[in-house]
Structures are given as structure tokens and as C-alpha cells.
Amino acid sequence: MEKLSLLTTEGSNPKTMRLDEMSIGDILRTMNDEDQTVALAVRQVIPEIEKTVEKVVEAFKNGGRLLYIGAGTSGRVGVMDAVECPPTFGTSPDLVKAVLAGGEGAMYQAVEGAEDDETLGAKDVEDLQVNSKDVIIGIAASGRTPYVKGALNHAKSCGATTVSLSNNENSLISSYADIPIEVITGPEILTGSTRLRAATSHKLILNMISTTAMVKTGKVYQNLMVDVNASNFKLRERAKKMVCTITEMDEDRAESVLEETGYNVKLAIVMILAQVDKEKAQDLIISADGFVGKAVKLASMEEG
Structure with a gap:
């Protein structure tokens, strides 16, 4: 198992060594400065994102699905993107679906140990009846979460296209992905709190993937969401x-x-x-x- 202390996402940010002594304004300005680096980090992996979108478009055209698999904040970001697709694009809830380690309840309260269970990840993918038409994106800031590793490994054995999304170079889950996306956002201002810049990069990338795939499958005309579900x-x-x-x-x-x-x-x-x-x-x-x-x-x- 890879040592967490060696991961970039677990490193200490030199700009915030005295975070506890900084004024409120200085903390906010520093966070804002650091957040501005996220979009630039995402730009570096656009080629990998493009390959992913191509696979997702192919999946949608052939009756396949886009599935997000993650734990903790990474999994919750997947849920946020997936649940917005039906109202925005008029899609079935099954077309873009997110699975969170520990089940739906983990959206609101952490389920201890779920992310460390590789077998659980594999079982959740098996329960989804994943097949070769599907695209599975495993999301883990650290790039070594056992739950995500198990999910990607099982999905690969089912013939699905596998994609990993992490924030460390040469991450463990990359080795289980047909398309590894490693977006290097660096150490957080609060050491190890990947709900910050790492999670922001995940939201940006998932938004890019799902939105672009919808555009390329006829869900948009000009720049308008013409398949919107006008429910209110x-x-x-x-x-x-x-x-x-x-x-x-x-x-x-x-x-x-x-x-x-x-x-x-x-x-x-x-x-x-x-x-x-x-x-x-x-x-x-x-x-x-x-x-x-x-x-x-x-x-x-x-x-x-």
C-alpha cells in the first residue's frame, strides 16, 4: 500500500504554514489565489478529458452508461454531477449514475471503513450489471482508495471502458484505467483536506465530461439546453x-x-x-x- 505521506495531496503547502495566525482576510485571499491554480491544472489534462468524452459519446450512442464511482468527497462530487443530468438534459436517471462507497446515506454522513473495502467496490459495480458498453470513472483524490481500485478492476474485467480521476502522479488507480486523468492540484492550504482544490478540480472535470457528451449527442441546440425537463x-x-x-x-x-x-x-x-x-x-x-x-x-x- 502506498504511503499517504508521500502523496502530493498530503503535502504541506508552504504558503500556509502559519494559517492559524493569519487574519480572516488573508486566509480568504490565499484560498482564492490557490483556487485560481485549479483551472490551469485542469487545462493540462484536457487531452485525457477529450478521450474520455469521446468514449462517453460512443457509449451513449450504443446504449451504454456513464458511471461515477467514488468515496467521500470525491464520490459526492460524482453524485452532484449525475443528479443534475436528468433535469438539465431530460435524460433517464440511469444514463449518468453515481455510486458512493457506503451507499446513499454516505452522501450526508461518512460511513467508516467503506472506502477501504476493495471488495465492496467490486460488488457495487457488479450490482450495476456493468458491461462493455459502459464507461466507468473512478474518482479518488489520493489515487489509492481501495474501494475505487476494486470498482475499476471489476469494471475492467466486464469489458467496460475505465477512467481514473486522481490528483497524484502515477497513482495506483491509474494502472486500472484505460484513460488515467491525473490532475495535479498540489498540497491544499489545509494539509490533506482534499475537499478543497482537489474536489474543485473533480467538479470542473466531471462537468466538462457530462456537458460536452450531452452537446455531442443532440441535447443542446446552439448553446441552449433544449432537452430541459421543464418541471417547475x-x-x-x-x-x-x-x-x-x-x-x-x-x-x-x-x-x-x-x-x-x-x-x-x-x-x-x-x-x-x-x-x-x-x-x-x-x-x-x-x-x-x-x-x-x-x-x-x-x-x-x-x-x-
Whole structure:
């Protein structure tokens, strides 16, 4: 087992050796300065993130899933990203799913020993019935968490594409990944507290992966979330604004079409831009693999 003391994430930050003596303002400014280095560290691993997105897009197109596996803060960041996909992109809760060591209760209270159980990681992956269509991202700031190691190892044996996300070079879990992502954020201002910069890097990267994959599978038109699940007043208003912006239609007409489609923004846009009824718009969207722009072009080609 790798010694924790040798890990970069466990190192002592020379800029904060007197953290307990610093003023509140100085602590905050130092944290802000250090946080600004995270995005630059993420930029260094964009090639690996790009490879991951390509695999996720392929998975989505072939009936596969994106699964996040982690413990503690790393696992919770995975949960945060996964649960936002259904309302933002209208996806099934099973398309992007997060599994946390110790179960759902570990989201709110630490489950002692769960992250040290390699067998538990393997079992949780087995319970998900992982297969060769899936992409599994194991997240561990230290890069040596046994739970994540067990999960990745089992996923690999199932033929899934495995990705590791850690904050140390040559991390243990990298050896179990087809695509290792090692984002070096350095020692935290509070020694070993990887809920800080390390976790911030994880959130940035998972957001990049899921959002870009959704863009490339037709969930976005221009820069608008046209598959949003308009489940409340705010989202219905956003849906109306999107339709008005894209079609240059007045609010009353946009609302009328949206009501006809059950507030399906994508369907409403195609109906208006292609000047077709709901059934035809649905057929066009299916033929266009979910892409609005392509659906409208298909309609134009049919007219021609």
C-alpha cells in the first residue's frame, strides 16, 4: 500500500504554514489565489478529458452508461454531477449514475471503513450489471482508495471502458484505467483536506465530461439546453424564452406550441422552424439523431 505521506495531496503547502495566525482576510485571499491554480491544472489534462468524452459519446450512442464511482468527497462530487443530468438534459436517471462507497446515506454522513473495502467496490459495480458498453470513472483524490481500485478492476474485467480521476502522479488507480486523468492540484492550504482544490478540480472535470457528451449527442441546440425537463415555473419560463429566442416567435405563440408538446422545447422548436405538425417534427428529430439543427435541415431538404 502506498504511503499517504508521500502523496502530493498530503503535502504541506508552504504558503500556509502559519494559517492559524493569519487574519480572516488573508486566509480568504490565499484560498482564492490557490483556487485560481485549479483551472490551469485542469487545462493540462484536457487531452485525457477529450478521450474520455469521446468514449462517453460512443457509449451513449450504443446504449451504454456513464458511471461515477467514488468515496467521500470525491464520490459526492460524482453524485452532484449525475443528479443534475436528468433535469438539465431530460435524460433517464440511469444514463449518468453515481455510486458512493457506503451507499446513499454516505452522501450526508461518512460511513467508516467503506472506502477501504476493495471488495465492496467490486460488488457495487457488479450490482450495476456493468458491461462493455459502459464507461466507468473512478474518482479518488489520493489515487489509492481501495474501494475505487476494486470498482475499476471489476469494471475492467466486464469489458467496460475505465477512467481514473486522481490528483497524484502515477497513482495506483491509474494502472486500472484505460484513460488515467491525473490532475495535479498540489498540497491544499489545509494539509490533506482534499475537499478543497482537489474536489474543485473533480467538479470542473466531471462537468466538462457530462456537458460536452450531452452537446455531442443532440441535447443542446446552439448553446441552449433544449432537452430541459421543464418541471417547475422557472424552467417553464426558461423553456418559453428558448423557443422565443430561437424562433423569433412571440411569447403567446411560443407558449401555445409548448403546451401542445407538453413543454418539449426541442419538439416545439422543430415544429415552428420546419413548419410541421407535432408528429412530423418527432419523426424529423428521430431521423436527425436528436439534433435540432439537423432535423430542420432534413425538413428543408424534403421540401426541396
